[in-house]
Amino acid sequence: MDTGTAIFLSILIPFAAVFTNLIFRNSPNLRDGLTGAASVLAFLCVLVVLYNEGNGTSEEIVWFQVFPGIDLAFKVEPLGLLFAIIASGLWIVTHVYGIGYMRGNNESHHPRFFACFSFAIASAMGIAFAGNMFTLFLFYEALTISTYPLVAHKGTPEAIRGARTYLAILIGTSIGLQLVAVIWTWALAGTLDFTNGGILAGHIEGPMVAILLGLYAFGIGKAALMPFHRWLPAAMVAPTPVSALLHAVAVVKAGVFTMLKVGVYIFGIDFLAETGASEWLMWLAAFSILAASVVALTKDNLKARLAYSTVSQLSYITLGMALATTMGALGGGLHIATHAVGKITLFMCAGSIYVATHKTEISQMNGLGRAMPITYGAFLVGALSIIGLPPFAGSWSKWLLIVGAADAGQIVMIGVLMASSLLNVVYLLSVVGRGFFLPAADPGKHDHGHGGQDDHAPEGEASAMVWGPPVASAVLCLVLFFFAGDVAAFLAPIAEPAATAVAATN
């Protein structure tokens, strides 16, 4: 199978799953089985692309022309391929988890849920393989629209409010700022193709570079850069599988992935370094990292805490781009992968706790670790990876980011990354600590806000379909530690040609 077909199928298969879910709405096993098969097939297609890419067979695949000079086109490059592998690979895990969660929780509207979920994955695949900014923007918006029903899923006033915030910020920033940035880029450079070394050098100068970068940085709302981060905590009203795959991996990673793409292929790392246009973004990202961590500390709701942790971690990647060094960009790219496996583990554990006990607040979770050792063990591994301790994956990306900061001569940024790690320790490990070491709360004192659900006493784990996936992703955190070097080497080409291009001009 050639790369073009594989890309086509990796988008089409999840898209087809949208319709199988709607058509077989009344036969749950067939429906979920087909979607599961689709997730495996989509992953295989991505692997085929990876295999072909290894043989150096990648080139631009044009579907058709939309505007004169602007095509709906796809192109394989390391960052996108990495994103595609993560999103499609974790889709398999999350689908299994999603079936367990949705059935275990008696949630309603399964067909709509899984249909929108599949649509979101198809959009994520489109983003990953997009060959130009136009194609990326198209799928970026498709991702927003398709995840909206998932956030509003429960239909409660709270869910509707959350979904409104979600849509308002994501659509507002993307149409209000990003679209302008994209069209401006097109008007300046006459192309939107992702090109090594960027396309803007020589077309724009002075403070306008920083303004254009600002339009992109704030316009890519999915990267949750402060002050446009409110949608992410708001999205936590969605069922946990959504929070796990979409709001820890696919959607937010689509955001920072776009951010990296813009930095590396639209502006070009060297162009950013020369003009210093990204310096303000670096400071904002640093602020975002620390502020979101501090806010996370104050959150008692576990998913809200994880959401703010995500806001903070996403800014690591934005920071990596804004450092405008090769190592920074590489660290950012690697962090997409390591944070994905770490954070999805944490979210799936939160969901596992919810299914087993219907508890959402950390203060209610005292002593749960002894009743649910597998879930809490997986949570601990995920947390350590996010904090950045060896032997877990997160340590490498943090390492590269620190090296990147050192390369850029930004000593303060090293301090920021260190301080953030310490904050991570406090807000993540306290959850584990409460679970294992504090005595369980007196059942009589339960918060009656969850009235009638107290029969879910902490008697043990939920079904294997719920605790199995987080364990699998926790193992991935460990495995990725040993293969991080390979991933980094795989990503290396994103910055190389830019360097040679500069060498040539010198």
Place this chain on the structure above:
Amino acid sequence: MATETGTAQEVVHQAAALADHLPMLVVLVPFVAAPLVVVLGSRGLAWWLAFVASVVSTVIAAALLARVFDGSVISYAIGGWAPPLGIEYRIDAANAFVLLLVAGISTVILPYAKVSVAAEVPKKNHTLFYAAYLLCFTGLLGVTATGDAFNVFVFLEISSLSTYVLVAQGSYRDKRAFTAAYDYLIMGTIGATFFVIGIGFLYMATGTLNMADIADRIAEQGSNRTVRAAFAFIVVGMGLKAAVYPLHLWLPGAYTRAPSAITAFLAGTATKVAIYVLLRFFFSVFQPGFTFTVNTLEIIVIPLAILAMFAASFIAIFQNDFKRMLAYSSIAQIGYILLGVGLLTATGLTAGIAHLFNHGITKATLFMGVGAIVLRVGGSWYDRIDGLGRTMPWTSAAIVLGGLSLIGVPGTAGFISKWLLVQAALEKGWWPIALLVVASSLLAVVYVWRVVEALYLRVPQGRAAEATDPPLMMLIPLGLAALACIWFGFDTRVTIGASQMAAEGLLAGSAGMLDSVGASSALPLGAGH
């Protein structure tokens, strides 16, 4: 064998001869069908005649567009009386595109109208209803096809008078349709009067009624007070018909109260045709270089367009009736079109013309969706449409697609024209305008999402709980229109191609009589004239 070949040649020859008359036939077919409907007096036949006439006109319009797609101009002299003395029909990319839009929307809407009208208008009126519809259709096509200024007025009145009747037919569902039709009658008549006064001044100044000829004379004699007065009268008159903010007051009432199918048809076509006439006068009759045109566009039209984009969108947000909300949204969208025109660049004009088409199909989709809801639930108030996503899934899905196109989400028709519009503003260096365009798109998100939330996130009550999707006769046209909103979001060969060609043609200024001779002689016109 020989005779057979002879007959075949004869047929080919006749077909070729017929092909020369396409510019007139596109108007003539529905024009003849209208009295035929009345004379035959059969309810069953009335719809069929209207539908066949509409299909034929669509095919002809498509053929005409194909012929002028390369930028050529077809000049057709009615009855063989050579212009400027006789009436000339002049087809170029700009009006062939509008002809296709009008005829295409009519063809899609008629099957839908059959069911919808049967439910909303009493049986005894059906025959006359379709006759009026055909006249309205004829008028719109005629206004678009003709190259004669007075002929524009004649067809304008044909379409307007029949539109007043059609709007008033909504009175069987809602008595307020009478006042709406009456409002429209008064305003429309004022508009038409202004327009004909303007034509009168032009005749006074130039002694001719042929648009291309007028253009030549104005170019020769330059601007004077009579010409400027003519310009002002024409712009205001047509501005009323096009519902240019703040001359839009007739529109919300007429759109809200008219029978559903008529609203869908008018929203997609009537204001669009009026805008086309404005374009024709701005650029072909008065030259684009005519400083008065430039000043009017920059000082009056652009600010009004921006005002429309915001004021009408804000009003749309606070409506409680889905149909009325869409009507205000139309006024805002007309602002986009005029903004593109006002930029006075090739890209801007392309954006305006493309949006004229894209918004036409988008609004037709949405109004058809509302019509389906009205059929099942009896009204389009927001509290009545609650939860219809569950009980009318296909209708709701089509409405969502139309809504996305209205916002301008990528992958929809609306996105294409908004992209072009922002691009045009940026190319001109008017970045605040670009920001205003996207900002007002965000207002569209708000008013569209009110509908989406009502449809999908509330529990259906009363009639909504028992509603079902409308019959296939309505559902299929609705689905087709919704798919067109997506289709033209990806395949832009026709929309952008024709818009670009039209924009180039318009910006090149009037091909005056001299050019027109050159253009028509280049075409294989039959010896018949």
